[in-house]
Amino acid sequence: MRPQPPSPTPLIPLASALLAFCVAPLANAAHVIVISADGMRPDAIAALGPDKAPNLYRLITEGTSTFNARTDTHTTVTLPNHTSMITGRHVEGDNGHNWTSNGIPRIGQMLHRHKKAYLRSMFGVAHDHGLRTALFASKGKFILYDRSYSERNGVDDVVGEDNGKNKIDVYKFDKRTETLVSEFIKVNAEQHFHLAMLHLRDTDSIGHLKGWDLTEGSAYLDALMKVDSLIGEVIKAITDDDTFKGKTYLIVTADHGGRLSTKTHRKFDDPRNYTVPLLVWGPGVSADTDLYEINPSSRKNPGKTAPGHEDESLPPIRNGDVGNLALKLLDLPAIENSTINAKQDLEVSNSNTPPVPEN
Ligand SMILES: [Zn+2]
Numbered sequence: 001m002r003p004q005p006p007s008p009t010p011l012i013p014l015a016s017a018l019l020a021f022c023v024a025p026l027a028n029a030a031h032v033i034v035i036s037a038d039g040m041r042p043d044a045i046a047a048l049g050p051d052k053a054p055n056l057y058r059l060i061t062e063g064t065s066t067f068n069a070r071t072d073t074h075t076t077v078t079l080p081n082h083t084s085m086i087t088g089r090h091v092e093g094d095n096g097h098n099w100t101s102n103g104i105p106r107i108g109q110m111l112h113r114h115k116k117a118y119l120r121s122m123f124g125v126a127h128d129h130g131l132r133t134a135l136f137a138s139k140g141k142f143i144l145y146d147r148s149y150s151e152r153n154g155v156d157d158v159v160g161e162d163n164g165k166n167k168i169d170v171y172k173f174d175k176r177t178e179t180l181v182s183e184f185i186k187v188n189a190e191q192h193f194h195l196a197m198l199h200l201r202d203t204d205s206i207g208h209l210k211g212w213d214l215t216e217g218s219a220y221l222d223a224l225m226k227v228d229s230l231i232g233e234v235i236k237a238i239t240d241d242d243t244f245k246g247k248t249y250l251i252v253t254a255d256h257g258g259r260l261s262t263k264t265h266r267k268f269d270d271p272r273n274y275t276v277p278l279l280v281w282g283p284g285v286s287a288d289t290d291l292y293e294i295n296p297s298s299r300k301n302p303g304k305t306a307p308g309h310e311d312e313s314l315p316p317i318r319n320g321d322v323g324n325l326a327l328k329l330l331d332l333p334a335i336e337n338s339t340i341n342a343k344q345d346l347e348v349s350n351s352n353t354p355p356v357p358e359n
Pocket of ligand 1: 039
């Protein structure tokens, strides 16, 4: 059962209203939408340019970004990288989430059972603090997250008011991304999600069919133009609605890239597979800045290499940064026991750069 949207004027006693306010100032909370474009290569965005990818370029010119973020060091496939985004952990190692499978999880399979320990997530932190969460996905295998963080499998909420074990309020799967995005916009307008993740499959699906082809007019670039226009619909829904306007952050990244010759992205040590974009846009985010340039003391541009995570003193920016970044933008603490961006030190504003006007 999905929780219903809260009534606009909840009739709760004053004391618990005050308590709820102290625990989570809902009325003032920002909104974060994490968009993962499956198989989106940054050099493909560059190949399209601002004329053919106006919405991605709007995020770039009004926000902070890099075309040189990294996937997980050892894995360049979908579920392991999305699990890193959601849990703030690398795939491998004692502190890793260890989810290496990329198929539709079998009945009963889930993150915690595989790890033999509960894996906390960005959804859990937000939900436990009284915020509303959603996952809209275009591949059926994302059921992994709905199942892992369900009423049955989620952990007790011990933060403030008990918001329950189900950490993802709304989970929706539709492989047609145009329908998925309209549905997201509609439900978001009703329920005002604070933390939502939107997964768009188009660039990956066409990549496997026709290759990650960056030549003008290719099917892959056409798919990226579609992704760009879907992101444009999300931007419009934000800027047209006073609930979201000036209070909403968009974080756009990808789980991996892909190759033309093989029509795959499994080879984890190939730059075409491990290089992903990361774009952040929203109130107070420094306009037209490079994420590495505003994070010189905590992140290092890896050039063409893919550094391992054994020494994390000066890591590259990773797609796995987004979970703890989203929580920071919501003014929430990092995911317990996470290791990527666990200090929430990936900055999106540079005091030397004037912030953008309200979006
Ligand atoms: Zn793929």
